[in-house]
Amino acid sequence: MQFLLAFVVVAPLLAAAAALLPAPPGLKGRNPDQAVLRHGVTVTGAILVAALALTLGFDHDHPSKMQATTDISWIPALDVRIHLGIDGISLPLLVLTALLTFLCALYSYFKMPAGPSPKAFVALLLVLESGTLATFAVLDLLLFFLAFEMVLIPMYFLIARWGGAERRAAAWKFILYTLLGSVVMLLGLLLVGLKAGTFDMVALATDNGRGLTTSVQITAVLAIGLGLAVKTPMWPLHSWLPDAHTAAPTVGSVLLAGVLLKMGTYGFVRIALPVAPDGMRTLAPYLAAFAVVGIIYGSLACLALARKGAKGDLKRLIAYSSVGHMGFVLLGIASMTPTGVNGALFANIAHGLITGLLFFLVGALKDRFGTADLDTLAGATGAALYGRAPRLGGLLAFGAVASLGLPGLAGFWGEMLTMFGAFDPAEGLSRPAFLTFMAIAGVGTLLTAAYLLVVVRRVCMGAQRRQAPEQAAIADVQGYEFAAWTPLVALTVLAGLWPAVLLGLTDPAVQKLLAGGKS
Template identity: 85%
Template sequence: MIDISSSVMQFLLALIVAGPLLGAAAALLPAPPGLKGKSPQQAVLRHGVLVTGVILLAAIVLALGFDHDHPSRIQASTDLSWIPALDVRLHLGVDGISLPLIVLTALLTFLCALHSYFKRPEGPAPQAFVALILVLESGTLATFAVLDLLLFFLAFEMVLIPMYFLIARWGGKDRGPAAWKFILYTLLGSVVMLLGLLLVGLDSGTFDMVALASDNGRSLSASVQVTAALAIGIGLAVKTPMWPLHTWLPDAHTAAPTVGSVLLAGVLLKMGTYGFVRVLLPIVPDGARTFAPYLAAFAVVGVLYGSLACLALVREGAGGDLKRLIAYSSVGHMGFVLLGIASMTPTGVNGALFANIAHGLITGLLFFLVGALKDRTGSTDLDALAKETGAALYGRAPRFGGLLAFGAVASLGLPGLAGFWGEMLAMFGAFDPAAGLHRGAFLTFTALAAFGTLLTAAYLLLVVRRVCMGAVPEKAPEFADVQGYEFAAWTPLVLLTVLAGLWPAVLLGLTDPAVHKLLAGGAS
């Protein structure tokens, strides 16, 4: 930790939230002649790297200046009146729950901008592409930084339009229907969520999330809490996504460009689970407790359904798509996150937050790898990869094959890597849920989730066997191993996956005090 004044911390957080918006506006302007270089299009892509790099640097400095001795306290806080008639405030701040997500978002967005600079996105208007990436970053960072319910909703919605256009304009096959499905599902869920947020704010007399968390639902009647929890929960479940509201996700991932898939899986899905922890648990705890068993049941179905869908896709002759398989794996992994949240215990919620970060790192890496695999072979069809163009990566491109195997074993939860701790802690939390929750039901959910880990290992190891192993086909086309820019973009994800796996206290030391205070009815 370094000693940074509170005013500088406030400035850093404001820069992190608003900086990408200013960068997006600048990206749409003509580049000054001296910065165009050989290509104006490369100039705007370089601008994207510069802006996201500055935001990442600001996030790192913010993390270094964060008071790690008091992670449950809101820090770098800015609280200004915005709409006095509704008591809506420009309230920003970070604690041990939101800080890791802010750093993860800044990192993944920078790596996506770096990837796009060296691997220019197909399609016209790179200026619009960079601007959309930056608007998406700003909305996501704002979601994790704002402490007002209406601002939270606005930031939550801000990311939808950029992601829609990234899929619809720069996506692959069937990108139009996939983009429409994404926007319709998420918008409808958000409308329902808005009704719940308005009900809480108007009934309690404030939209301030810190004040509402401190009140811990005491000013809200039981019926208001149950109604609000249902409405808010549905909106958050769509974004997570929770089975059976997940059906937009596989289509969106399959059609999205590589950076779209990385940001969708690595960052956007976390907005839903973050909302469960930041809004639902502390503000309407009685309503959350009412629906916790149902949330756990849907979560476990998602774990099993996602794993079985992946097993169906990976079998020989199924014509499964590797991007679609990773999308379904996300449904399963986010099921573990929801199970931890549903336990309403510090252990379970800490596990959910850890799994959030681990999933962002590992799945971000996997989508980068699959995107590179498609660039090299022209396909993500598993049958084609195994038989014709991409088989035997260990023999043809050992570093690439090794990275793909690393991502797979990290995703299945190998001890010593980041994927292990979150899912284990989520199941520990469900094994002994909070008071008032039926332990017998949660023991059943835990057993089913544990069986889901076996299914997860099965399909991921099958992916490695089909794509990485085997004899090199005769007359196989050239397959380039990991390039320099790919090494730069992927190495941070690998190192952080190992670091979080070997030293989980780095993350748990931030989240645990904040979670305890949040569940006890304090401002986390």
């Protein structure tokens, strides 16, 4: 098991280097570009199989226990260790990352985004996967920081070199925001490690802040939380996200929304909550306030983009919806209760599945119509998907109703549990304040339903006109699209109908984390 986890983290990095080498004669296929794209599919597929094998070998009777651990001294002078391990919190995120990266590699094999050499594209995709997987697997604060930073450069180049209009400005905005937040986060991590005498995240969680004064904890949560909030992204540190999503290629948007945003919220759960509980308790009401402002702000921005004549970009709209959805995750974390934190972790996975699917679908629309502009797609000669491409229209409607939290689909449980957590927050937090936050979040769910249903009506049904011109035929869902999207649809339904699959993993680990590492 421990070698399997090490393989999952390290293999994509080695495969990225191999992708830059000339293909062996027997593996070139029709051309070198096809060979390297096939290399990407093969490697990410192997990583997904290894992640599933980890899941099968995981002790599901003890999900709160760190498993598949590796603990090797790396920098003795600083007591920095190569410490890897997974529990019920990190395992679902690990599998989600492996799944989405494989689906992106498979999609790119058939629909490679326009840009420079596919060799660089595949290498960057694999480096991105390695950094993301490492973030969810490492158990040392400095290693966490290195993994957290490792994803920035590949995502920057994916946006800047394979993106659409305004891609360079969006890429610069992305990296400047995230680097600034990361510098402050590093100071917080160093403060915790030096004051506590260890960078080991398991030891720090077990100590539960007893070795840190309240002032140190508050300072640490402020510094670490700033870096995590930028990546999440939390309002008002979100402004890099819409530009990055609008400019990014389809697979870049899928990975950015599906897994990179989860690194921020995972850091709050894995580091801030157990390591500095007093600091979190002090700052939790402010975190919750920013979270619910983000929920309302994201929904109102989406409503503004969805209205007729706004020239709203559909990718930009889904990006703003992510600000709202991640607001629910932050609200659950801020409640500091098992119910709220479990809801946050569930909403993380649900958002990755549903928003990943939505970005795939919008990418397909843009390929077919040459634009993601909502007014163009809704015009008389626009999409009208139910009549022209019924399977594509049906999938878009499915993604929309899943995103608005329809009961029976994955999006419902996360939002409901985070609001339950806010209804009865942890001891020491103001219940009237959190009841207010819960009520505001409830309004956000109504606004979410409003803008998503407007999008479905305008894109799938088209504008209501008496005489619509003859519309050219467009391709419905292709075979490779069906292969890339079906797992996301199936898992969205599975998680919605059988939430115990995920909650059974996360709940014991969350209970242990909030109890200070005691089983």
